[in-house]
Amino acid sequence: MNRSLTAILADDHAIVREGLKLLISAMDNISVVAEAADGEALLGQLRSTRADLLILDLGMPGVTGMQFIATIRTLAPRLRIVVLTANVEPRTVRAALSAGANAYLTKDGDPEELGAAIEAVKNGGTYLAKTVRFAVSDIGRESEPIAAQEILSPVPLTRRERQILQLVAQGMITRDIAERLGISLPTARKHRENLMGKLSLHNTAELTAYAVRLGLPTG
Amino acid sequence: MNRSLTAILADDHAIVREGLKLLISAMDNISVVAEAADGEALLGQLRSTRADLLILDLGMPGVTGMQFIATIRTLAPRLRIVVLTANVEPRTVRAALSAGANAYLTKDGDPEELGAAIEAVKNGGTYLAKTVRFAVSDIGRESEPIAAQEILSPVPLTRRERQILQLVAQGMITRDIAERLGISLPTARKHRENLMGKLSLHNTAELTAYAVRLGLPTG
DNA sequence: GAAAACATACGGCGGATGCCGTATTTGGAT
DNA sequence: ATCCAAATACGGCATCCGCCGTATGTTTTC
Structure with missing residues (x-):
């Protein structure tokens, strides 16, 4: 028997967040132990709370692109990061994965994908929403020239x-x-x-x- | 004892919709009887399903601004329309109300507002999210010159x-x-x-x- | 059936933008 | 003290945009 998973839920829309919390709470062996509505609050929660999983909405204020994921990855190397966003742009998907996300879900996807993603990352795997799989399917022929420069460097702005x-x-x-x-x-x-x-x-x-x-x- | 309310849930993000459904189902005396992910599906549901309440996300594909609300208002005059959106622009709020919405909620609002809004519109009232109340509070001094042209016609786009x-x-x-x-x-x-x-x-x-x-x- | 609204298409003018340079100054890191 | 990244500033050129016209056919509405 596995111990129960703990998750931090980060989404700037309180009503949506509440709904997601119920959705997650309905699953087995996982509980939401903290919430955050912006990047700063999230960093605070990460410092004060130990969790296995982060459900992260990329549209949040203060979550400036992929730098943020990379920062989290540095702060909490063992945390599983599940990106949950409305954005389906291939560039964003690849950038998120390169920055250290373990799963990428889209908000218009099937709700069951959330469970599938959590299951996958729990075991150290990766999960991609059906709607964005095409984004990395052609990564073999396209990613080589831009990999190190454009994706991995999440473009620090002055x-x-x-x-x-x-x-x-x-x-x-x-x-x-x-x-x-x-x-x-x-x-x-x-x-x-x-x-x-x-x-x-x-x-x-x-x-x-x-x-x-x-x-x-x-x- | 009141009979139970029935609601149609319209939001293009399936995962968010699922969460909202749980949120609503947790309330007393209300059940979600239909769902829609775009404007066309919603119109179909309205024809085939009799409901008391509509929870409507304004960001949906095929839900073209306030005209859509006006259309629904015409098709189902007694339906209570609760707008739920991320948009907090005063113009949009006024336009939605003018088009026939009974309540206007924002996604970043307190989840309890959803219950409050449902309670209010059930009794024939109106509910405005705290975050947008300022939008109509100055309607008294500002609405006169632009009322007919700009507000009531929420700039119908082709x-x-x-x-x-x-x-x-x-x-x-x-x-x-x-x-x-x-x-x-x-x-x-x-x-x-x-x-x-x-x-x-x-x-x-x-x-x-x-x-x-x-x-x-x-x- | 007439009138209004919509969709289509074109041209000119001035300003803003995207992309390519170069160059000096400044402030912080080594 | 030196070096480097950042901030500052300028010019040219092709393109795009914002605003002003005009015009014709179609669709919707009354």
């Missing part, structure tokens, strides 16, 4: 770049951003270009969509 | 405009959108311009931020 990303999320154009930060337009442009380069984004729409999904303040 | 808004939320530039929809670039541009005019948005960043916050499908 302070200025983060400030600009935040203002972009609020729907600002570069001219306004420059004014707000008290720097020249060319400089703001350069920061923005560097930012987009690091994130492999190629236009305003992609950049803004990325910034908003990170959960930055709703200007 | 089908094409909605399609384009959705693709914008995915980070597409106009050229790609035109190609995807099989129309010319000038046409796609025109639709986009009309869309921005209706929403009073003035650049790509604002439009994208708006679209993403509406909870449109994440890529």
